[in-house]
Amino acid sequence: MNEPLPRMEEKGTKDTKANNVVVAFLLRVAGFLGFRRHSPYVKDYLNNANIRSGVFMALVVIALEVWMVIRRLNDTVIPMTQEGGNFFELLFKNTSNFWLMLFMGVGMLTYCVAYLDKKQTTWKQVTAIIGGVLCLVFAALLPLEPFRGNGNIRDILLISFYVSIILFGIAVIGSTIYLRVKGKKSLLPPMAVISFFALVCLVFGVKVSYSDFFSSASYPLGEATMYEHKMIICFLMMTIYVGCLLIWRPFASIGILGVAFLAFYFLLVSFEGVEKTHRKLPDGDVVNYITFFISLTMVCFSIYHQRIQEATKEQKLHELATTDSLTGLYSFDYYLQVVREAIDVHPKILENYQHVFMDLDGFSTYNDQKGFAAGNDYLKRFGALLREHFPEGYICRQGEDHFALFVPQGSIESFLASSKEEMASLDPDLTLAINIGHYHQVLPEEDIRRCVDKSRFAAHIGRDTPSKVHEYGRADHDAYHLRQYVIRNVERACAENWVQVYYQPIVDAKSGKVVEFEALARWIDPKRGFLSPASFIPALERARLIHRLDAHVFTTVCQDYARFFEATGRSVPISINVSRADFDYMDVAKVLADAREKYGVPAEAIHVEITESALTVDENKMTDFLTHIHELGYPLWLDDFGSGYSSFNVLKDFRFDVLKIDMRFLEGFGENPKIIDILRSIISMAKSLGMESLCEGVETKEQAAFLRKEGCNKLQGYLFGKASPFEDSLALLDTVKVD
Ligand code: C2E
Ligand code: MG
Ligand code: MG
Numbered sequence: 021m022n023e024p025l026p027r028m029e030e031k032g033t034k035d036t037k038a039n040n041v042v043v044a045f046l047l048r049v050a051g052f053l054g055f056r057r058h059s060p061y062v063k064d065y066l067n068n069a070n071i072r073s074g075v076f077m078a079l080v081v082i083a084l085e086v087w088m089v090i091r092r093l094n095d096t097v098i099p100m101t102q103e104g105g106n107f108f109e110l111l112f113k114n115t116s117n118f119w120l121m122l123f124m125g126v127g128m129l130t131y132c133v134a135y136l137d138k139k140q141t142t143w144k145q146v147t148a149i150i151g152g153v154l155c156l157v158f159a160a161l162l163p164l165e166p167f168r169g170n171g172n173i174r175d176i177l178l179i180s181f182y183v184s185i186i187l188f189g190i191a192v193i194g195s196t197i198y199l200r201v202k203g204k205k206s207l208l209p210p211m212a213v214i215s216f217f218a219l220v221c222l223v224f225g226v227k228v229s230y231s232d233f234f235s236s237a238s239y240p241l242g243e244a245t246m247y248e249h250k251m252i253i254c255f256l257m258m259t260i261y262v263g264c265l266l267i268w269r270p271f272a273s274i275g276i277l278g279v280a281f282l283a284f285y286f287l288l289v290s291f292e293g294v295e296k297t298h299r300k301l302p303d304g305d306v307v308n309y310i311t312f313f314i315s316l317t318m319v320c321f322s323i324y325h326q327r328i329q330e331a332t333k334e335q336k337l338h339e340l341a342t343t344d345s346l347t348g349l350y351s352f353d354y355y356l357q358v359v360r361e362a363i364d365v366h367p368k369i370l371e372n373y374q375h376v377f378m379d380l381d382g383f384s385t386y387n388d389q390k391g392f393a394a395g396n397d398y399l400k401r402f403g404a405l406l407r408e409h410f411p412e413g414y415i416c417r418q419g420e421d422h423f424a425l426f427v428p429q430g431s432i433e434s435f436l437a438s439s440k441e442e443m444a445s446l447d448p449d450l451t452l453a454i455n456i457g458h459y460h461q462v463l464p465e466e467d468i469r470r471c472v473d474k475s476r477f478a479a480h481i482g483r484d485t486p487s488k489v490h491e492y493g494r495a496d497h498d499a500y501h502l503r504q505y506v507i508r509n510v511e512r513a514c515a516e517n518w519v520q521v522y523y524q525p526i527v528d529a530k531s532g533k534v535v536e537f538e539a540l541a542r543w544i545d546p547k548r549g550f551l552s553p554a555s556f557i558p559a560l561e562r563a564r565l566i567h568r569l570d571a572h573v574f575t576t577v578c579q580d581y582a583r584f585f586e587a588t589g590r591s592v593p594i595s596i597n598v599s600r601a602d603f604d605y606m607d608v609a610k611v612l613a614d615a616r617e618k619y620g621v622p623a624e625a626i627h628v629e630i631t632e633s634a635l636t637v638d639e640n641k642m643t644d645f646l647t648h649i650h651e652l653g654y655p656l657w658l659d660d661f662g663s664g665y666s667s668f669n670v671l672k673d674f675r676f677d678v679l680k681i682d683m684r685f686l687e688g689f690g691e692n693p694k695i696i697d698i699l700r701s702i703i704s705m706a707k708s709l710g711m712e713s714l715c716e717g718v719e720t721k722e723q724a725a726f727l728r729k730e731g732c733n734k735l736q737g738y739l740f741g742k743a744s745p746f747e748d749s750l751a752l753l754d755t756v757k758v759d
Contacts, residue, residue: 053269062328063207070266077265079129085119089115096110116158127188131192131196133148134148134196135204140199140200153193159185159189174231184216188216224254270317344403346396348407352416352419356472359468363468370461370462372428373413373427374426377422377459377472378425379480383421383452394447410428412427422476424472455479458491459474459492478496514571519542520542525740526714529728529732529733533754536594538597539577570596574615579619580594581625582619591625598630600630600633603641609649623652627677628655656676657677658679660682661702662684689726703731713733715736718739
């Protein structure tokens with residue numbers, strides 16, 4: 021009595037455990053019988069597997085029935101015709117069922133092929149409908165075949181056979197029309213076709229086997245035994261057929277096969293059969309019959325479970341290959357594939373849909389400020405927002421913060437109008453703007469990747485517009501093609517010297533003499549003429565190909581250094597421009613060292629210019645690169661100082677020898693008095709940080725005089741000369757440009 025009461029949770033746990041075991045067992049049994057939910061992918065997989073089985077089964081039916089018709093012709097129709105019978109009447113009487121089965125095979129085959137056809141080709145669907153119509157027409161003709169009229173089982177079976185074939189014909193026609201109109205949106209139509217096909221097969225098997233059984237009664241007793249054991253073979257064959265076709269759920273297999281076996285068994289032992297044949301089924305046959313049923317059902321079970329396993333595995337692989345793991349949107353490759361398919365199937369979609377590219381403005385800064393995890397979370401929620409706003413569209417993340425969409429026209433405007441608050445709610449601290457580019461594809465055969473590229477191209481232009489949205493138009497088309505041309509031809513352009521190095525003089529402010537040069541690339545194209553760096557440098561940087569051009573420039577510069585040396589007998593320093601991507605795609609130090617070694621150039625004669633914007637990405641890596649370059653003895657110049665947002669940060673973190681003041685500071689010189697103050701401060705700051713200063717874009721004597729007065733060390737600009745080929749530059753050396 022003093023036994024402690026079980027604690028509530030213990031009791032509860034015990035019961036739940038007991039329940040769980042029972043529930044788990046029941047669930048397992050139910051799962052084994054096929055009572056479980058399948059994902060749409062698995063359902064579709066099973067369905068397609070059944071449809072593929074349908075193709076093979078239909079082919080078997082067709083081959084079998086053609087063979088049967090030929091046999092009957094040879095054995096019965098032709099001999100009887102020779103004895104004076106009417107050929108067509110005899111043919112109809114003796115082969116009508118085979119024809120009917122043959123047409124059914126054709127209907128089944130054409131439907132399955134049309135269903136599996138990804139492109140939904142019209143002629144395949146029309147052929148399927150013709151197959152269905154043939155079944156209906158022939159089935160309508162068949163009642164001409166006389167019934168025995170006794171109202172006996174054979175007549176009932178015959179009628180069932182016609183009815184099931186009519187149902188099959190209707191199912192084929194209806195399902196093909198459904199396929200045409202709605203696509204593969206529901207599993208019901210193919211299930212109906214397969215089920216009615218299975219029904220016809222079963223009824224046919226029962227009918228033929230029963231007829232054999234019945235006919236054997238007309239033989240004398242001794243002879244009949246020769247046939248009676250074979251009479252169920254047709255039925256069994258048809259059940260195997262149906263077993264192979266109907267692998268959806270084990271309970272369905274048990275149900276359909278069970279009903280068929282039971283029905284056939286009761287027919288065999290029915291009063292009518294026993295009365296007419298005066299024989300009973302041997303016990304051994306009954307046992308074999310039941311064993312056959314069980315084995316067949318087990319085969320269906322096993323195929324079902326194997327298919328489910330395969331489907332689940334394939335689903336996982338499919339998900340991995342088709343979805344972006346972060347946002348759950350399409351992966352880029354899969355997106356290209358589905359959009360291609362959508363256009364191939366319905367080319368008219370292009371009238372209403374367009375390609376859109378979205379790029380979050382300042383996302384890398386967001387990542388830097390808030391961390392990678394917060395950045396990922398932002399992208400995830402942005403992906404969900406897109407999915408919600410473009411339910412009719414195809415959407416993928418191309419990588420980083422880039423999204424490609426194929427969506428109805430006009431939907432961007434409504435997206436922008438209605439998503440403002442949601443965009444703000446993605447992060448209350450910071451609302452990122454979206455750069456959007458869109459492109460309207462006209463030709464269905466245009467490569468989808470190219471269309472995405474064009475919309476991305478437009479998005480980059482959109483970045484610089486107030487609305488941030490830009491449609492790819494005629495001018496973009498030319499720029500896009502120029503970019504593609506540059507990307508495709510950069511190797512050739514370097515190899516064949518279309519890319520040349522021009523030299524812009526740099527003047528020592530004190531002496532006014534040209535003492536050094538900046539190397540600037542020029543692309544003189546045999547087809548397109550003179551291309552400015554603005555049209556090829558950014559394109560090559562974006563395509564990660566700038567290192568090819570720069571390697572060529574480095575070598576040419578070293579070669580020209582040797583030529584300057586030969587001509588003047590002294591060292592003329594040259595500054596080179598280095599892009600951020602150079603460090604990622606080549607060993608800058610090694611390429612420079614190789615070129616210098618080849619032409620005997622000292623490291624201090626090559627000034628490495630890098631822009632401040634190149635230093636804001638992946639700062640630690642860049643610090644390592646630049647420290648290394650500096651240690652090797654190359655003077656480091658900071659190019660375009662003041663053109664970006666983080667100029668002062670850069671000065672804090674890196675050590676430079678020369679500060680090149682961006683030429684935009686000189687815009688409005690003489691009109692805006694602030695310019696003078698700003699330039700004065702920058703020059704003095706450079707001095708106090710131990711750097712020399714160089715001002716770019718000097719175009720007037722007033723500017724030059726002011727800069728010299730303020731202590732700017734070097735000057736560069738059109739006042740002293742534009743960038744020109746080697747020979748012209750050589751002539752400028754040591755000339756006095758300002759007094
Ligand atoms: P940058 O390095 O700042 O070069 C100076 C640019 O300003 C040059 O343009 C030059 O022609 C121009 N410039 C010089 N003085 C004046 C002036 O008084 N007034 C005006 N309005 N402009 C002047 P360019 O040659 O078109 O080069 C543009 C940019 O392309 C360069 O800017 C540099 O960032 C890049 N670039 C040029 N060549 C190469 C190269 O070989 N490799 C790499 N990675 N970038 C290069
Ligand atoms: Mg430069
Ligand atoms: Mg510059």
